[in-house]
Amino acid sequence: MASPAPTSAPTTAERIRSACARSGGAMLAVEGLDPTTTPVHHLLDDGSFAITVPCDGSLVATVVSAGNAGVQAVLEMTDYAPLPLREPVRSLVWIQGRLRDVPIGEVPALLDLIASTEPNPALLQVNSGSSQGEGDTRLALMRLEIESVVVADATGAESVALSALLGARPDPFCGMESCWLQHMESAHRDVVDRLAARLPASLRRGRVRPLGLDRYGVQLRVEGADGDHDVRLPFAHPVDDVTGLSQAIRVLMGCPFLNGLRARGA
CATH class of the missing domain: 3.20.180.10 (PNP-oxidase-like)
Known part of the structure; x- marks a missing residue:
């Protein structure tokens, strides 16, 4: 029996995980509100994204007032080429789901969990305004419960199952x-x-x-x-x-x- 051909390209799920790891910032869109930047967007093992958003925007008040019902939201991540190309965008990832506030009592443990694999300095700005310098922005921690994931690049658009996304890992060289x-x-x-x-x-x-x-x-x-x-x-x-x-x-x-x-x- 002939040996299977070696894999010649990352799976779509692997490309998304690498894009998540590379993307220094992303945008969160909720109907009726201006898009909001998300300095942290971390995929958790339970199939949700931990996201940070500025506390001083209207998004936080909207999500908190929605309670357990949450609000529909779309997280958009853009994977840019490292060089100044004529067309710098390599791919776009859209993650749609329901956005909910993280109860204050669960915030410290979730921050520790994220920091154990992604020590993003922005985590220090979550609910910690007293120790921040001038110009720093306080951030709120939220969860986006994933309902669908779609990636688009020069070859077209493709949806990815959550199970495939959770089973994939970022490319070992994406950080370098x-x-x-x-x-x-x-x-x-x-x-x-x-x-x-x-x-x-x-x-x-x-x-x-x-x-x-x-x-x-x-x-x-x-x-x-x-x-x-x-x-x-x-x-x-x-x-x-x-x-x-x-x-x-x-x-x-x-x-x-x-x-x-x-x-x-x-």
């Missing part, structure tokens, strides 16, 4: 991706050029830019006269650490000196 791609663009243009040499001849006439990097491969954006084209160059196998990632990129570049091999005379 921005720095690596920026460094590749500014200091290692030769790497980009060698990767670009693997593209179809029709795409090489455009400007090739690094777009994405994950355990499954590298994405390039070709900014051409006829529009933008995104191309994925998959690794032979998914990688899990920096050593494996470095080797996989060298393979894509066509470097012959791998696995301990040395140039003759070295």
Whole structure:
């Protein structure tokens, strides 16, 4: 029996989890109110999002007055490319559900739970106005009970089941991706050029830019006269650490000196 083909790209659920981990801010929309920024948006194991919103807005009063019924809300997260591309948005994620206030007695434990895996400095602003400096904004902690999740990118839109989202994990390199791609663009243009040499001849006439990097491969954006084209160059196998990632990129570049091999005379 033939072996299954190796996975060449992250699942939609994995892409959403990575987008959640990368997104420094998101917007929360409730009908009849202005969109509100959410400095923290953390997916919990129970299938809800812990969200922080400014205390001084009308959203908090609306949600608190709704009580256990909560209010319908949509959380929108935008995944931006690390480089100043012609079209910087890589994907949009919409999470629809019912927003409820977190009872004050449950706030400390929930903050500790979030901080154990995501030590976001904004957590210090939740219900702690007395220790804040001038200009800081007090934040309220809320839960968004998920009803649907949809992601949209250049290939179209797709919905994702909550069970798939909970079973997925962010890409192991998503926290370092921005720095690596920026460094590749500014200091290692030769790497980009060698990767670009693997593209179809029709795409090489455009400007090739690094777009994405994950355990499954590298994405390039070709900014051409006829529009933008995104191309994925998959690794032979998914990688899990920096050593494996470095080797996989060298393979894509066509470097012959791998696995301990040395140039003759070295």
